[in-house]
Amino acid sequence: ILNVEQSPQSLHVQEGDSTNFTCSFPSSNFYALHWYRWETAKSPEALFVMTLNGDEKKKGRISATLNTKEGYSYLYIKGSQPEDSATYLCAFRGSARQLTFGSGTQLTVLP
């Protein structure tokens, strides 16, 4: 059974704060690491797909880094806004091909 862990489980920040969270995954048989944002009552939305060690991706105020050798990825949000409040999921794709999801980090941005 693959272990994909996310920390922290939940996070409250003030509007304007920058924040980051972690996804840990197996460092062997790595194919890709996906990040999704899941707002309440909506569908999970794809943020990034990362495949190469050292990859850095950016979308507006959100960015992510990848370290496949040590098995972790960081997601950063700069200047958090209330609309960033959501659950952020990472998903590992290994040789078995299907995505294995972490339990998510629930972010609440307080105005």
Added chain:
Amino acid sequence: KAGVTQTPRYLIKTRGQQVTLSCSPISGHRSVSWYQQTPGQGLQFLFEYFSETQRNKGNFPGRFSGRQFSNSRSEMNVSTLELGDSALYLCASSLMMTGTAEETQYFGPGTRLLVL
């Protein structure tokens, strides 16, 4: 382009009954995957269909089954429902089979099933 749609959105069943959930992928997408989310659990992979064939299966009992039609629409069936099957069921579609490393899955809004 219309997104992934799932019907019904909400469903209440009783133990022992069976249920069928439907998923229509994004036009042109040929792969459909199904996931279950229960409280406190991450999304758990059920199975993936591509070109009407099941390509991959998660660790769920045989009561969970699915199929895909020639237009790529997919259905998931759960027989002999148990209380523990109460969950949000999500489907996701992608252009190709999810063996492609960078292939992104696009999710539907889910069907929330309550088993009484």
